[in-house]
Ligand SMILES: Nc1ncnc2c1ncn2[C@@H]1O[C@H](COP(=O)(O)OP(=O)(O)OP(=O)(O)O)[C@@H](O)[C@H]1O
C-alpha cells in the first residue's frame with residue numbers, strides 16, 4: 001500500500017495528505033496529554049472511539065446545516081476531512097462552571113452559568129493558550145470581525161445541538177472546545193468551517209444522574225476507569241464498534257477489519273508515537 005505523506009503530528013491526532021487536493025486524513029491516536037503536555041499517557045482504544053464519536057456528531061451537524069470539515073470515515077481510526085487554514089483560536093463554550101473557570105472566578109464546580117459563555121484562547125502551547133478578547137483577535141489579525149461573528153454563531157448552534165444530543169442519552173454537556181478554519185473555493189473565497197474533533201477529549205461530559213465525569217478529566221485528575229468512561233459515551237450514542245477497540249492499529253496501513261479478524265496472539269501493535 002502506498003505510503004502517505006505526513007503533514008502534522010499533534011498530541012492526539014496525526015494529519016496525512018489526503019487522496020485529493022484540498023483533503024487531509026485525520027488519524028486519531030490513543031495518546032493523551034493534559035496541562036499543556038506536562039502530563040502524558042495512553043487511553044487504550046481512545047482513538048477509535050473519538051473517531052466514531054466525532055464522525056457521528058459532525059455528520060449530524062451537517063444534517064442540521066452546520067458546515068464542517070468532515071467528509072467521510074476511512075477506517076476505525078481515520079477520517080477524510082477538508083484541508084482548512086486553521087484559525088489559531090480555541091473557542092470554548094461553557095454551560096456549567098468547571099475546570100480552570102472555577103479557579104479563575106472562585107466558583108464551585110457544577111454551578112450552571114445561566115447562559116452559554118463563549119471564550120477565546122490563542123492556540124499556542126508554548127504560551128499556555130492565553131485568553132484573547134475580541135479586540136486582541138482583531139489587533140493580532142487572527143480573524144476578522146465578520147469571521148468571528150460567524151465563529152461565535154456556529155459555536156452557539158453547535159452547543160445547542162450537541163447539548164440536546166447528549167441530554168437525550170443522560171449526559172450533560174458542561175463545556176467544550178472547538179476549532180474553526182477557512183475553506184477556500186476555486187475563486188479564493190473563504191468560508192468558516194468547524195474543524196478538528198468533538199469527543200470526550202474536547203468536551204466535559206457528566207452523567208445527568210450521578211454527575212460522574214465521562215471525559216478527559218478522568219485522565220487529568222487520575223480518576224480511573226478512563227477507557228470505560230469513553231466507551232460508555234460511545235455506547236450511549238450507539239456508535240461503539242463491535243470489535244475490541246483497543247486492538248486497532250492502522251499505522252501499518254492494514255485494512256482495519258482484516259487486521260482484527262486475522263489477529264493471532266501476535267506481537268503487540270507497534271505504536272508509532
Ligand atoms: N480540517 C483541518 N484542516 C487542517 N488542520 C486541521 C483540521 N482539523 C484539525 N486540524 C489541526 O490538526 C491538528 C490535530 O492534531 P491534535 O489535535 O493532536 O493537535 P494538538 O496536539 O492538540 O495541537 P494543537 O495545539 O495544534 O491543536 C490540530 O493542530 C488541528 O488544529
Ligand SMILES: [Mg+2]
Pocket residue numbers: 010012
Ligand atoms: Mg488538538
